[in-house]
Amino acid sequence: MSQVGQSAAPARCGGADRDPDVFDPRNRNENMKSECLLISSLFEGANPFPEVVSDGLMEYKCNYFLGNDSTKWRINVPNFSSITYKEIYPGIDLKYYGNGRQMEYDFIVAPFADVSQIRIKYGGCESLCVNETGELEVQTKWNTVTERTPYVYQIVAGEKKQLTGEYYLCDDNSFGFKLAKEYNPALAVVIDPVLTYSTYLGGSGSDRSTDIAINSSGQAYICGSTGSADFPVVFAYDNTINSLSTFDCFVTKFNATGNSLLFSTYLGGESADYFTAISIGAESGIGIFLTGYTYSADYPTTFPHFAYFGNIDAVLTGLSSTGDSLLYSTFFGGNSSDYGTDVEVRCNPPCSTGAFSVWITGATNSLNLPVFNASQTTNAGLNDAFIAQFTSTQFPISLSIGLKYCTYYGGSGSEGGRSLGISPTIPYKPYISGSTQSSGLPAMNGYDLSFGGSEDIFITMFDVAGNGQIYPSASTYFGGSGSDNSTSLAILSSGAVCVTGYTNSPGIATPGAFDENSNGFYDVFVAKFSSNLVSLNFCTYLGDAGEDYSGTSASALTADGQGNLYVTGFTSSSNFPTVNPYDATLSGTLDAFISKLSSNGSSLLSSTYLGGTINDYGVAIALDNSGCTYTLGGTYSTNFPLMNPFDGSYGGGNEDVFLTKMCLSCCVGTTGNVDCDLANVADISDLTALIDNLFISLAPLCCSSEANTDGDLGGAVDISDLTALIDHLFISLAPTAPCQ
Numbered sequence: 111m112s113q114v115g116q117s118a119a120p121a122r123c124g125g126a127d128r129d130p131d132v133f134d135p136r137n138r139n140e141n142m143k144s145e146c147l148l149i150s151s152l153f154e155g156a157n158p159f160p161e162v163v164s165d166g167l168m169e170y171k172c173n174y175f176l177g178n179d180s181t182k183w184r185i186n187v188p189n190f191s192s193i194t195y196k197e198i199y200p201g202i203d204l205k206y207y208g209n210g211r212q213m214e215y216d217f218i219v220a221p222f223a224d225v226s227q228i229r230i231k232y233g234g235c236e237s238l239c240v241n242e243t244g245e246l247e248v249q250t251k252w253n254t255v256t257e258r259t260p261y262v263y264q265i266v267a268g269e270k271k272q273l274t275g276e277y278y279l280c281d282d283n284s285f286g287f288k289l290a291k292e293y294n295p296a297l298a299v300v301i302d303p304v305l306t307y308s309t310y311l312g313g314s315g316s317d318r319s320t321d322i323a324i325n326s327s328g329q330a331y332i333c334g335s336t337g338s339a340d341f342p343v344v345f346a347y348d349n350t351i352n353s354l355s356t357f358d359c360f361v362t363k364f365n366a367t368g369n370s371l372l373f374s375t376y377l378g379g380e381s382a383d384y385f386t387a388i389s390i391g392a393e394s395g396i397g398i399f400l401t402g403y404t405y406s407a408d409y410p411t412t413f414p415h416f417a418y419f420g421n422i423d424a425v426l427t428g429l430s431s432t433g434d435s436l437l438y439s440t441f442f443g444g445n446s447s448d449y450g451t452d453v454e455v456r457c458n459p460p461c462s463t464g465a466f467s468v469w470i471t472g473a474t475n476s477l478n479l480p481v482f483n484a485s486q487t488t489n490a491g492l493n494d495a496f497i498a499q500f501t502s503t504q505f506p507i508s509l510s511i512g513l514k515y516c517t518y519y520g521g522s523g524s525e526g527g528r529s530l531g532i533s534p535t536i537p538y539k540p541y542i543s544g545s546t547q548s549s550g551l552p553a554m555n556g557y558d559l560s561f562g563g564s565e566d567i568f569i570t571m572f573d574v575a576g577n578g579q580i581y582p583s584a585s586t587y588f589g590g591s592g593s594d595n596s597t598s599l600a601i602l603s604s605g606a607v608c609v610t611g612y613t614n615s616p617g618i619a620t621p622g623a624f625d626e627n628s629n630g631f632y633d634v635f636v637a638k639f640s641s642n643l644v645s646l647n648f649c650t651y652l653g654d655a656g657e658d659y660s661g662t663s664a665s666a667l668t669a670d671g672q673g674n675l676y677v678t679g680f681t682s683s684s685n686f687p688t689v690n691p692y693d694a695t696l697s698g699t700l701d702a703f704i705s706k707l708s709s710n711g712s713s714l715l716s717s718t719y720l721g722g723t724i725n726d727y728g729v730a731i732a733l734d735n736s737g738c739t740y741t742l743g744g745t746y747s748t749n750f751p752l753m754n755p756f757d758g759s760y761g762g763g764n765e766d767v768f769l770t771k772m773c774l775s776c777c778v779g780t781t782g783n784v785d786c787d788l789a790n791v792a793d794i795s796d797l798t799a800l801i802d803n804l805f806i807s808l809a810p811l812c813c814s815s816e817a818n819t820d821g822d823l824g825g826a827v828d829i830s831d832l833t834a835l836i837d838h839l840f841i842s843l844a845p846t847a848p849c850q
């Protein structure tokens with residue numbers, strides 16, 4: 111394979127100091143003049159008149175009323191999900207599409223076409239370099255623009271085979287791509303920088319993931335259970351598996367690039383131990399809290415609120431933020447079987463004192479659960495849900511943690527708390543959701559007060575009375591004539607309550623939803639309720655003729671600041687709906703999926719399969735501050751798609767964990783209509799996106815509608831929006847217009 115360009119070896123990014131005299135927009139004074147920076151890109155030697163092909167006609171249209179000359183106005187301009195420049199180089203197409211924080215582009219290289227033809231030159235920058243993770247850094251006098259490591263693949267025998275690809279730098283601020291020797295020139299190749307990282311995690315035994323949390327730095331905390339004596343551990347509280355015949359819990363923290371571990375530890379006793387959920391107290395440096403259940407009488411405890419061990423007990427465990435010390439750990443349960451399924455931690459306002467609260471929910475068939483300030487003091491059926499809140503007056507925890515309340519919640523049949531959410535406003539109100547077989551569940555003040563089918567979903571909101579007693583203040587059934595199962599609940603910043611799960615009930619979708627018709631034996635559903643649970647805003651099916659399931663974690667559903675919903679799970683449907691997919695084809699018997707729904711449930715904004723040739727399933731999903739998704743799951747595939755992995759090899763047991771970071775089609779931020787990169791602030795990257803849209807590539811902005819970048823509310827994205835953003839950033843600092 112010939113190399114791109116004729117220069118010396120690629121420059122690696124160093125740590126040289128920046129010139130202190132270079133303009134920095136943060137160093138302003140009243141007399142300073144505004145400056146603009148333009149970064150341009152040129153495809154050197156490219157076809158100047160390529161055929162342009164659009165694909166994926168979208169529902170909305172744009173109107174452009176520019177200036178006072180009506181002959182230049184354009185109305186009902188169609189929008190497309192992708193634009194392809196055919197034969198931009200001989201045998202090479204260039205495809206643009208919205209997929210992540212910014213526009214994405216793929217080079218599609220035909221068989222026997224020469225990849226070395228591709229050469230992109232940047233103008234307006236100081237230098238290019240490749241950092242240690244293989245990303246291209248474009249150094250400017252203001253900031254650094256980063257292009258992710260390219261994801262390169264070929265379709266071999268119907269399967270996507272990843273190739274090793276990297277940026278190759280030339281001596282004139284231009285670059286191309288270099289492919290490894292396994293490249294087959296007789297097959298088409300796609301160079302695509304969308305997948306940020308994807309990795310296995312595990313040892314030679316079975317490794318099962320259950321939940322994920324992301325901090326403000328983009329570092330991922332995951333938990334689960336492992337039967338591997340060689341599970342990777344580093345800076346661990348416990349370096350050794352405690353039972354070789356069954357499972358230990360694990361907690362692992364990845365760095366922001368996903369290629370190394372900041373800590374990883376076992377936790378457990380002599381019998382089986384399982385973590386089901388994780389929550390991190392990012393607001394005030396609170397540690398990591400986990401819940402699950404244990405069969406081990408010697409499960410590690412410290413400052414336990416309940417030292418008694420029954421048959422199977424729920425656990426509540428607090429680890430230090432570095433994962434190497436146990437701050438608090440307690441059994442929780444009665445004399446029978448008790449299971450913790452979800453946990454949430456919040457600092458107690460004003461969040462400067464170190465005080466915090468922890469909530470857990472789960473299921474129990476114990477008759478002597480340690481109830482306190484309870485609205486229901488006895489187990490009413492076969493299994494009941496429970497909810498409990500612990501509070502601490504200081505951090506570190508020491509001996510200050512205490513039980514604020516604990517109550518059963520259930521009817522004469524069987525139910526369990528599956529997922530837990532906390533209201534965004536103070537005083538905090540907890541919600542739980544799950545599945546019930548009880549016709550006499552205490553439902554009140556809710557959307558549906560009647561049980562239907564063989565199993566229904568329930569959602570319940572709790573309040574605390576003046577005497578400290580917890581009580582359900584609103585509760586609703588939800589379901590149809592069949593079996594309806596809830597796995598995950600998410601509370602939006604607006605207070606709306608969303609749930610996902612799987613169902614075989616027809617007729618539960620609402621008019622105007624993305625999919626109003628049930629498709630197969632089981633379909634995923636996503637539903638959104640008002641905060642008081644009285645109104646159903648929408649419900650949609652998601653699936654096709656096979657079997658489709660939401661993830662098994664309480665975190666299978668999450669939302670961004672605009673209320674768009676992200677769900678993961680697994681499917682056997684060969685026609686599961688996809689939009690701008692990373693992978694459009696079912697690769698094995700079961701594949702994981704990642705889907706993004708609009709805030710009103712009427713459209714699918716992006717959706718993709720994810721997996722190898724055997725079985726893969728999504729368990730949990732989380733978002734970072736940039737709107738990128740982190741999908742956690744399990745895989746039996748030795749060829750699961752990887753990118754910059756911490757672990758590039760399948761462990762060889764019955765199952766490995768996978769963690770994949772991906773950016774789906776983006777929307778707008780929350781602080782202004784010109785926030786295109788979901789950073790929750792209008793900044794330089796938004797300016798770059800607007801300049802590129804208006805003057806350079808004319809690529810469409812990565813937003814759900816044109817008005818989302820309409821900074822002056824004039825009805826179009828145009829020069830006045832650019833002026834408004836420059837004024838906001840460098841001159842008057844006036845705020846941009848609020849989001850619509």
